[in-house]
Amino acid sequence: MNSAAKADNAITADSTAVPARTAPHDDRFERGLALLRTVGGQENPAVLDSLADIAPDLGRMTVAFGYGDILSRPGLTLRERQIATVGALAALGNAAPQLRFHIDGALNVGVSPAEVVEILIHTAVYAGFPAALNGIAAAREVFEARPGLTVAPVDTEPVPGDRYERGLAKLAEVDGHAGDQVVASMRDIAPDLTRYIVEFAFGDVYSRSALDLKSRELASVAMCTALGTAAPQLRVHIHGLLNVGGTREEVVEVITQMAGYAGFPAALNGIAAAREVFEERGEE
Missing domain, CATH: 1.20.1290.10 (AhpD-like)
Structure with a gap:
């Protein structure tokens, strides 16, 4: 056995013999x-026990x-x-x-x-x-897995009215001018896709009553940030969150939180999008 191999074996043996060190008191x-x-x-918490061995x-x-x-x-x-x-x-x-x-x-x-x-x-x-x-x-x-928990279907009946008109009204309520720009940008090349966005995303989904609009927009900003491939849509939904009662601080918080779930690049790109929106809205 050559010296490098002996060294590798020694390191492996030593590393398996040394117990995990105990960290000092940490307020964090x-x-x-x-x-x-x-x-x-x-x-x-299971996360500590499940990782203790490795x-x-x-x-x-x-x-x-x-x-x-x-x-x-x-x-x-x-x-x-x-x-x-x-x-x-x-x-x-x-x-x-x-x-x-x-x-x-x-x-x-x-x-x-x-x-x-x-x-x-x-x-x-x-x-x-x-x-x-x-x-x-x-x-x-x-x-x-939760004893006694009963879950009943919500909003199983179709929402009455024309889907497109209902969707346009909800799009205007949530995204305002930013939503109008998204729709207008696709009418010349993908009018059917535009219609699907209005009818399905806003007429069918956003119009459901089981979740308030601010919660929907918090989820939308989190999703678009985490995916990392939807910067234009993220900007639209940052506008949307602000339009339905969210604050600049809440926008920054939900994007910052994504560093833990989607990584720092996603969070940094999200903050860059937020900066553009704040500047566009004339906010310091």
């Missing part, structure tokens, strides 16, 4: 742990940064943060265990089962039907 970790217990409803530091980072730094910030309520997180994870479509955890967490902090379902239906507009269907499957698992 303790703050995050308390918040994680509130959201997750568990005294001993990546204990990642577990501590998840708690200290994700919860101690980000989710403990005062700019959004825990209910609003869970709406944003469920929307983003459902849209990403690659984090089913985490989506189930945060659906459960949403229920723990006051989001109703009907609102969870509505967030997942809303996902179909921004990430497609497969993402929405997979999200509903995750929600079903969570609901079935």
